[in-house]
Amino acid sequence: MRGPSGRWKWEELIDFEVALAAWDGESRPDGLHAEGARPVVMKAWKEAVDAPQIGRSWVKGIAWAGALAGGFTFLAGFGAAWGCYDREREGIDVLVFLVFTLLVPWLTLVVGLTLWLLRPKWGGLLGPLLKKLTARFAKNDGNKVLAVIEASPELAKSFGWKIAARAQSAAMNFHLGAIVGLTVLFFFRRVGFYWETTTERAMERTLEGVVNFLSMPWHGFLPRMVPEIATSRRGAHWDGGGASWMGFLMLALLVWGVAPRFLLELTAHVQSWRSARKPAFQSPRHRRLWRALTGVKRGEEPEGPADGALVLDLGGISPNHDALRPFFLRHLRLNPVAWETLAVLDAGREAAARDALGKAPAGIVLLAEGWSLAPRQVEETLKRVAAAAEGRRTAIVVADFDREGRPHPPKAEERAAWEAFFDGQKGLDVELSLYEEDRTWAPG
Numbered sequence: 001m002r003g004p005s006g007r008w009k010w011e012e013l014i015d016f017e018v019a020l021a022a023w024d025g026e027s028r029p030d031g032l033h034a035e036g037a038r039p040v041v042m043k044a045w046k047e048a049v050d051a052p053q054i055g056r057s058w059v060k061g062i063a064w065a066g067a068l069a070g071g072f073t074f075l076a077g078f079g080a081a082w083g084c085y086d087r088e089r090e091g092i093d094v095l096v097f098l099v100f101t102l103l104v105p106w107l108t109l110v111v112g113l114t115l116w117l118l119r120p121k122w123g124g125l126l127g128p129l130l131k132k133l134t135a136r137f138a139k140n141d142g143n144k145v146l147a148v149i150e151a152s153p154e155l156a157k158s159f160g161w162k163i164a165a166r167a168q169s170a171a172m173n174f175h176l177g178a179i180v181g182l183t184v185l186f187f188f189r190r191v192g193f194y195w196e197t198t199t200e201r202a203m204e205r206t207l208e209g210v211v212n213f214l215s216m217p218w219h220g221f222l223p224r225m226v227p228e229i230a231t232s233r234r235g236a237h238w239d240g241g242g243a244s245w246m247g248f249l250m251l252a253l254l255v256w257g258v259a260p261r262f263l264l265e266l267t268a269h270v271q272s273w274r275s276a277r278k279p280a281f282q283s284p285r286h287r288r289l290w291r292a293l294t295g296v297k298r299g300e301e302p303e304g305p306a307d308g309a310l311v312l313d314l315g316g317i318s319p320n321h322d323a324l325r326p327f328f329l330r331h332l333r334l335n336p337v338a339w340e341t342l343a344v345l346d347a348g349r350e351a352a353a354r355d356a357l358g359k360a361p362a363g364i365v366l367l368a369e370g371w372s373l374a375p376r377q378v379e380e381t382l383k384r385v386a387a388a389a390e391g392r393r394t395a396i397v398v399a400d401f402d403r404e405g406r407p408h409p410p411k412a413e414e415r416a417a418w419e420a421f422f423d424g425q426k427g428l429d430v431e432l433s434l435y436e437e438d439r440t441w442a443p444g
Helices: 012-021 039-050 056-084 094-116 127-138 142-151 153-188 202-214 245-275 284-293 321-332 345-355 375-389 412-423
Strands: 091-093 192-194 308-314 334-344 363-369 395-401 431-434
Touching: 012 039, 012 056, 012 127, 012 142, 012 153, 012 202, 012 284, 039 284, 056 094, 056 127, 056 153, 094 153, 094 202, 094 245, 127 142, 127 153, 142 153, 142 395, 153 245, 202 245, 284 412, 308 321, 321 334, 321 363, 321 395, 321 431, 334 363, 363 375, 375 395, 395 412, 412 431
Parallel strands: 091 192, 308 334, 308 363, 363 395, 395 431
Antiparallel strands: none
8 A cells, every 4th residue: 555645735734724723732642654745744744634625715815716716807807998988989998908918907907916016915906905805705604714824834835826826817807807898898888999099190109119019929920910000099089989999808808818817827827836735844843743733853764774874072071982872873874984073172073073074974963962052053063063964864853861871861941952953944855853862663
């Protein structure tokens, strides 16, 4: 029977995060095999604790919210087209039509993208409204689940992209509504198209520039879809006409209205899928669960002990090698073959440690005392060692030592301090192991 894969769906992440929010912070399901990469182990935990099936209701909720927003914007676009119709003149002022159906939506797009860049969690102009509608349609304590979603980095990012996709779909429906409204007016009201001005040539030149710009995508192979501007000017004897504008306005709405929104919607869907597909699970809550599931180790383990590990003693601890070796073998699955000292005021020993960094094929273990946490110094040392490791496995073991160098478990406050320090690190691929005397861990 195949175990859980490391690929996630958006609704599965919601179920996972809701279950994690209710977790007591310590317990681990019986019989859980904490093997493999972090996404695989997290999915195994979700299935083991029988997480509540809430994600599906959120998928339906966002679909209903998007449909409601799309229906409203479709009617708004239809109304905008009809609002440009002058009943007395039985015609549509093309300049007014372009302003309300293209210029204003494009300004809205620019404002929405600006808000998205400055406040990504807003999700643009429609973001807050769509989130509230989604929570309302999803039910199941929607506002509480929304708070859980926004507290998870990967899930919040994926949800933000989903909201952006629905917002773009709603904006696309506005242009589709305008197209339908324009079509109904043209065929059932027999409207004409015109423009008017109080100057002799200024407005005509402006309109020529607008038409030339908007018709760039098709004027080379569809010249009939470029209107005759001069002949459609409304004068004293205007009695309708300007039919050449119909094809131009339809194409302009499709090319400059529908197409960009469709591409943005498609991009947002892809980004949402990518954000949720293989999450990193690196938030503080995720790291606490990871430590509980895998004992005192972080990261993926080899199948058996690997030879060639280098141990770097931070600060000159002078540990008892024989007392520490069983812990390395059982808990880290690493067999140390070289011991050096780092972060001491001894140029020779520092140089030897730097040389040894390149000769440890199995990995690197940093050894630190529980009381010695100096966040800035430790962070700089970890980054320096991780960079020198060049992808090799790197771990830090925290313990207390007596005068003979024998290790003991760190005190409770020291454990909490080191865990909090690692929870605050981002992008640092270093395992944290807290020394335990009587606790044995083995995969499976």
